[in-house]
Amino acid sequence: MRLSLWAASFAVLAGCAGAPDALDAKGSQFLFVWSGDKDKVESDFLSVVDLREGSATYGDVVATAPIGATGTMPHHVEYEFPAGGMLFGDGFTAGLTSVIDLRDPLKPKLAAQFKDMGAFAFPHSYARLDNGNVLVTLQGHDGKYGAPGGLAELAPDGKVLRTASAKSADTPDGLVWPYSLAVAPGKDRAVVTLAEMGWPGQDYKSTNQVQVWSPSEMKVLATVNLPPSGQGEHHVDPAEARVLADGTVYVGTFSCGVYRIDDAFGTKPKAVFVHAFPGGKGAHDACAVPVVVGKFYVQTVPEINGLIALDVSDPKKPVEASRIVFDPKFHMAHWIAADRKSDRMVVTGNDQSWALVVKIDPATGAMKVDETLPDGISFDRTSWPHGDSGPARVHGALFGP
Secondary structure, eight states: OOOOHHHHHHHTOBBBBSSSOOOOOOSSSSSEEEEEESSSSSSEEEEEEEETTTTTTTEEEEEEEEEEEOOOOOOOOOSOOOTTEEEEEGGGGGGGEEEEEOOOTSOEEEEEEEOOOOOOHHHHHHEEEEESOOEEEEHHHHTTTEEEEEEEEEEOOEEEEEEEEOOOOOOOGOOOEEEEEETTTTTTTTEEEOOOOOTTTOOOOOOOOOEEETTTTTTEEEEEEEEOOSSSSSSSEEEEEOOOOSSSSEEEETTSSSEEEEETSSSSSSEEEEEEEEOSSSSSGGOOOOOEETEEEEEEEEEGGGEEEEEOSTTTTTTTEEEEEEESSSSSEHHHEEEESEEEEEEETTTTTTTEEEEETTTOOOOOTTTTTTOOEOOOOOOTTTOOOOOOOEEEEEEEE
């Protein structure tokens, strides 16, 4: 969009989601937060926050896993906790993928680390396939940042199994920027958004397309153009695709539009505009990550400094169910993920130094800050379990196990 995602993520420095499992009174026991050393001097790391009910260290960072590299810009991690406990996350500016072993959450450790995947480079987002492997979007090639990018399939240990270019006759090579993706369980389909992260000194190129892939064939089956909304430029820069509880695919844009992809798994997929959130005019108010919780599609909305939940019981006619406005100290809401064992969600700012736990009513969609953590979780601190490395900026976060 007229904005560069580099500007959104770097200037301040820069899943399949269906209905939740049966609620557990205690929920997930930990929160994992991808953390970058603010001064870019010490190692970046994964933080482990204790959410065990009754624990003396509840709400505190109780373990960390340094990745042995600094200034990498820890950005996206998987949106859902992996069944095998091996979590993938990127260090975008370093073109780095780190695999963190979380099988013992109190003793996290770096299990693998690598850069290029075949001919492609600069990984951005990760999603699990039905077979447990990981599908990755990449925004570079031949060791450099730049379109056309591609996709890679990785084994759970990080071994590169296959790669494929995202080039298509329907898209100019200079606009082939695989950004994020959602895998549809049991459908052999992945919906991949095309949007450039952006890079200092390079002109930013806006897009308005998503691709439908066959993971088994590792190829693009269709390219879908997002049409103008008639209310603004809501079709510009597709950000995140999500699969609703009934299998419908939604795509949210950085321009704060929401599009339904009709016939997403058929032969003629088509995008239909269904909703617009406030904002989306620039880097400061771009709508980034949504999450699906039951019948609700919840979007981070910086324009209101909070969240808006849509009731998507009828995917053709989403209706706002609720919104929550945060205290100003929790600004630039950007990332969100759900606890599949409770009514909680985690929100982080765009490379800020806070994380906030929010509860959502599964019946009404009403949201409130978790009363057990009213001040959120601060990463503006001096000391960590791995040493005194100073404040951190955070981005991706998820609950588990």
